[in-house]
Amino acid sequence: MKGFDVVIIGGGLSGSATALHLSKKGYSVLIIEREKFQEYKPCAGGMASSMQRFLPLDIEDSIESKIKNVEFRWKASDNVVADLTGESPFWIVKREKLDQLLLNESLRNGSQIIRPVLVEEITKKNDKWEIICNNKTKYISEFLVIADGSQSKWAGYFKLGPRKPKFAKTISLRLKGLGGIPQDAVRFEFGFIKYGFAWAFPLKESLNIGLGTFINNGSLENQPLNNEVIKSFGFDDFHYQTVNKKLRIWNGIHPINVDKVLVVGDAASLCDPFLAEGIRPSLMSSFYAAECIDLFLSGEIDDLNLYSQKINDNWGKSMAWGRRIAQVFYRFPRTGYQLGVKRKTAPKRIAQILSGEMSYEDIAKRVIRRLLTKSET
């Protein structure tokens, strides 16, 4: 039997980032991870550089591209380019490297990890969590952080996040070479994928390609169409292996903490329902989770409700608008593309969303203000 301040279930991005913050503050942390090792992470790796502020270490080693332009296309034509002004505000990281970087640093600070291990039972005794794993060991912990990703088993067990989670379907692959995508640009391809889009994000020597469908349970099982999309990124002759993943997306404001338990990242259903941005809310939720546990252990707060409140204020309010935008945009994609991409100021706005300068809420407020001023004149 071993005792810890915090046990974290899941050692992906959110789990490792939470462990890093907590171990830096001097707490004892155990990560329980299901997989032995993950060679390939199905994630395109696009993140706003401003998110560095949620990390206590420099992540330069994991950055493979610094993005200057965002390209939008409708069925492989109609090239619209948004210039990302400012000092490389959008980065492409290799997720395997980023996760490892955070994990290694947290281990250096004293965190421990056990893998491959599965949690079998969690119970509360004497105000502490008892966690029994399939390695037949029992771990005792003051706090529990659930970071087991989109297929989370434990968020539902503690009734955290939406009762009925919503999922985007995704297919991802990595091809050698960059095809026709410049090293400093990302491409969003609309019109091919029903209820969604495709994307191409460049690493140093390969391209992360993804296809996603966000509403109406759309299908991605059309191989000839998928090949056409991949060709549109500038590849003629290609062999590829795909990973299918259901990505748990934001679906309303719900409690994401309960008695000494917090849920972070995808397990908390924080992923952007319009553009599948999940790195930002993972880093944000890990940061606030560690901060709230620290405040609790320092005696400054006596419950963790501040955590749910911070995430809802800093992320949920924007996602409520992101979900509305997704529902309209993907239902009427041609009109959505005309209004959302072809409008003179639209590409700049999307670039500002990606770089974290603006939220969906800011954009929605502007549109409403514009409509109000128009109706008054």
Ligand SMILES: Cc1cc2nc3c(=O)[nH]c(=O)nc-3n(C[C@H](O)[C@H](O)[C@H](O)COP(=O)(O)OP(=O)(O)OC[C@H]3O[C@@H](n4cnc5c(N)ncnc54)[C@H](O)[C@@H]3O)c2cc1C
């Ligand atoms: C195709 C695709 C492309 C994407 N592209 C982007 C992008 O460009 N930019 C962006 O911001 N976001 C992107 N995302 C979203 C982003 O990848 C996720 O939001 C992010 O990985 C969430 O991190 P996480 O740590 O919460 O979950 P994960 O990274 O999934 O980690 C969960 C961890 O928990 C472990 N685990 C699972 N179950 C258990 C269990 N029962 N016990 C113990 N361990 C368990 C898993 O093995 C894993 O290590 C993309 C997602 C997909 C699917």
